[in-house]
Amino acid sequence: MTASNRITIYDVAERAAVSVATASKALNDTGRMAAETRERVKRIATDLGFRPNVLARNLSSRHSRSVGLLTDDTYGRFTLPVMAGVSAALIDHGVSVLLCALGDDPVMGRAYVETLLDKQVDGIIATGKRLDRPLAIDAAQLPLPTVYAFALGPPEALSFVPDERQGAALAVRHLIAQGRRRIAHITGPESFHVVGERAGAFRAMVGEAGLAANDALVLPGAWTESWGHEAVARLFNRAEAPDAIFCGNDQIARGVIDALRERGLGVPSDVSVIGFDNWEIVAEQARPPLTSIDMNLKELGRQAGAALLRLINGEAAERGVVKLPCSLVLRNS
Amino acid sequence: MTASNRITIYDVAERAAVSVATASKALNDTGRMAAETRERVKRIATDLGFRPNVLARNLSSRHSRSVGLLTDDTYGRFTLPVMAGVSAALIDHGVSVLLCALGDDPVMGRAYVETLLDKQVDGIIATGKRLDRPLAIDAAQLPLPTVYAFALGPPEALSFVPDERQGAALAVRHLIAQGRRRIAHITGPESFHVVGERAGAFRAMVGEAGLAANDALVLPGAWTESWGHEAVARLFNRAEAPDAIFCGNDQIARGVIDALRERGLGVPSDVSVIGFDNWEIVAEQARPPLTSIDMNLKELGRQAGAALLRLINGEAAERGVVKLPCSLVLRNS
Numbered sequence: 001m002t003a004s005n006r007i008t009i010y011d012v013a014e015r016a017a018v019s020v021a022t023a024s025k026a027l028n029d030t031g032r033m034a035a036e037t038r039e040r041v042k043r044i045a046t047d048l049g050f051r052p053n054v055l056a057r058n059l060s061s062r063h064s065r066s067v068g069l070l071t072d073d074t075y076g077r078f079t080l081p082v083m084a085g086v087s088a089a090l091i092d093h094g095v096s097v098l099l100c101a102l103g104d105d106p107v108m109g110r111a112y113v114e115t116l117l118d119k120q121v122d123g124i125i126a127t128g129k130r131l132d133r134p135l136a137i138d139a140a141q142l143p144l145p146t147v148y149a150f151a152l153g154p155p156e157a158l159s160f161v162p163d164e165r166q167g168a169a170l171a172v173r174h175l176i177a178q179g180r181r182r183i184a185h186i187t188g189p190e191s192f193h194v195v196g197e198r199a200g201a202f203r204a205m206v207g208e209a210g211l212a213a214n215d216a217l218v219l220p221g222a223w224t225e226s227w228g229h230e231a232v233a234r235l236f237n238r239a240e241a242p243d244a245i246f247c248g249n250d251q252i253a254r255g256v257i258d259a260l261r262e263r264g265l266g267v268p269s270d271v272s273v274i275g276f277d278n279w280e281i282v283a284e285q286a287r288p289p290l291t292s293i294d295m296n297l298k299e300l301g302r303q304a305g306a307a308l309l310r311l312i313n314g315e316a317a318e319r320g321v322v323k324l325p326c327s328l329v330l331r332n333s
Numbered sequence: 334m335t336a337s338n339r340i341t342i343y344d345v346a347e348r349a350a351v352s353v354a355t356a357s358k359a360l361n362d363t364g365r366m367a368a369e370t371r372e373r374v375k376r377i378a379t380d381l382g383f384r385p386n387v388l389a390r391n392l393s394s395r396h397s398r399s400v401g402l403l404t405d406d407t408y409g410r411f412t413l414p415v416m417a418g419v420s421a422a423l424i425d426h427g428v429s430v431l432l433c434a435l436g437d438d439p440v441m442g443r444a445y446v447e448t449l450l451d452k453q454v455d456g457i458i459a460t461g462k463r464l465d466r467p468l469a470i471d472a473a474q475l476p477l478p479t480v481y482a483f484a485l486g487p488p489e490a491l492s493f494v495p496d497e498r499q500g501a502a503l504a505v506r507h508l509i510a511q512g513r514r515r516i517a518h519i520t521g522p523e524s525f526h527v528v529g530e531r532a533g534a535f536r537a538m539v540g541e542a543g544l545a546a547n548d549a550l551v552l553p554g555a556w557t558e559s560w561g562h563e564a565v566a567r568l569f570n571r572a573e574a575p576d577a578i579f580c581g582n583d584q585i586a587r588g589v590i591d592a593l594r595e596r597g598l599g600v601p602s603d604v605s606v607i608g609f610d611n612w613e614i615v616a617e618q619a620r621p622p623l624t625s626i627d628m629n630l631k632e633l634g635r636q637a638g639a640a641l642l643r644l645i646n647g648e649a650a651e652r653g654v655v656k657l658p659c660s661l662v663l664r665n666s
Contacts, residue, residue, distance in 0.1 A: 027440070101420065
């Protein structure tokens with residue numbers, strides 16, 4: 001039961017020992033589930049006196065039950081998975097997420113922030129397209145709880161970021177475990193902080209394994225397929241060609257795989273390839289489908305959302321940078 | 334000057350005869366522009382007594398100066414360009430756009446809608462991932478101005494959608510203008526409304542030109558690269574191979590281009606290929622870069638935003654379906 005004693009779908013779900021999503025599907029006659037589950041949820045809802053629209057009316061109390069998500073990522077590639085995670089963390093508390101796309105303009109950014117303050121959101125999550133570039137507005141100065149997700153706030157703030165070094169180490173360890181001994185790293189522009197982090201982890205892991213980690217095997221460039229093609233041409237026109245390539249993102253990896261195939265080299269029989277980002281649209285349609293490192297952005301958003309709830313509820317302030325582990329997604333490359 | 338007599342960046346921009354974006358960049362010492370433009374904007378701002386944070390404070394009046402954008406597109410591929418257009422239309426009026434990702438769950442959808450009503454947004458724009466599937470909530474029943482953008486509302490609502498038939502006709506006309514005489518159409522699943530629309534336009538245009546339009550040249554399948562590969566295998570193992578292929582989306586086209594190259598066929602020397610969506614990430618990295626049809630989603634969002642403003646301002650209600658033209662983006666395929 002919630003404090004207001006109104007019956008919500010959360011009460012129904014709890015009583016029925018199912019997830020809120022399942023309870024919702026049962027009551028809406030959508031989704032797949034055992035007929036008896038659906039009937040049981042409906043019976044419990046009736047017993048409790050639940051009416052579906054009560055959920056919506058329940059969204060007012062001491063808090064406005066909404067949070068703002070600020071982003072400068074107009075492409076959505078990183079922001080939408082983070083948003084899905086934030087929503088997943090908040091949905092069980094009846095809290096809605098309002099996304100504001102700030103762009104790169106500080107004046108417009110301030111206007112958006114004022115709108116959110118005006119709407120009395122309970123908190124803010126700041127996210128973005130690049131970990132090493134702050135948003136156009138300084139979210140840490142806002143007079144309400146703020147958490148950073150896939151973005152770095154000031155030291156006194158709480159920030160959730162992927163553990164880039166751990167992710168890169170995971171990739172290199174995987175290649176070494178395949179018996180690979182001459183591993184190259186084709187990556188993005190050196191101006192990106194993550195390029196330095198991933199290359200640093202690459203050098204450390206390769207060195208630890210007693211393998212060559214000379215600079216000729218690290219090729220910074222661009223985040224594009226065409227750079228993947230070009231880098232393969234450079235690497236494989238030399239005497240000692242690599243037998244594995246760790247790519248800084250999936251697009252580079254896709255270009256690398258295509259370039260290797262066109263040179264008559266088998267992936268993974270001659271050269272193992274691994275990407276970074278696990279961007280399904282790229283990784284799944286690569287030939288062969290691409291093994292990649294997933295930054296688990298949805299989980300990152302979920303943790304940021306849960307932390308923001310704790311701040312909103314007045315629990316002890318947390319601070320610092322929380323690095324969340326990446327994981328290896330095995331496909332066929 | 335605005336009604337409140339507060340000086341806003343819009344006043345500065347107007348007086349300086351530059352865009353709001355330029356005025357903002359000038360005052361924030363960002364962006365590129367002639368030094369004299371920057372100085373002129375700053376001088377005018379000083380003369381008018383403009384202080385940057387006044388913009389934000391100016392965002393309250395009779396209206397809350399915010400609108401909600403509802404979507405079930407969790408990938409963002411269609412929604413974010415629409416959102417950018419809506420923002421562009423509203424930004425000069427100091428109106429913010431709040432995006433709510435509904436998912437497919439009606440209960441959560443209603444919760445989000447109640448949140449927006451609670452926040453007293455001035456209007457709603459409904460958008461989505463598929464033109465032929467309604468959102469999980471019925472936006473037309475909401476007690477405030479509502480416009481549909483890249484989504485179809487009920488007949489009494491105002492909906493903005495791309496002109497699918499015109500876009501497909503544009504593609505086919507382009508291929509015919511290249512001297513192509515045997516044109517195939519490889520497209521997505523028949524359950525999609527747009528597949529029928531585009532195939533209908535394909536048949537009509539090909540027939541008009543006196544070319545073969547038999548069913549063997551229309552291949553519905555999936556929205557994937559791998560379907561592009563498979564369809565090419567089917568088409569080119571026959572006696573009469575096509576000399577042009579109109580693809581239902583860019584991913585199919587990408588698979589088609591790769592499959593043709595691997596068969597030793599030149600694009601466009603042997604076979605012209607055109608895609609649909611103009612999804613830069615796919616079209617620009619294809620080899621050769623892909624000619625495609627652009628649905629102009631940002632312009633569609635802009636028009637929807639402008640129409641919503643008219644509704645909010647109490648101008649005569651518009652209704653019906655507005656089909657906006659697609660355009661041809663020439664690259665090298």
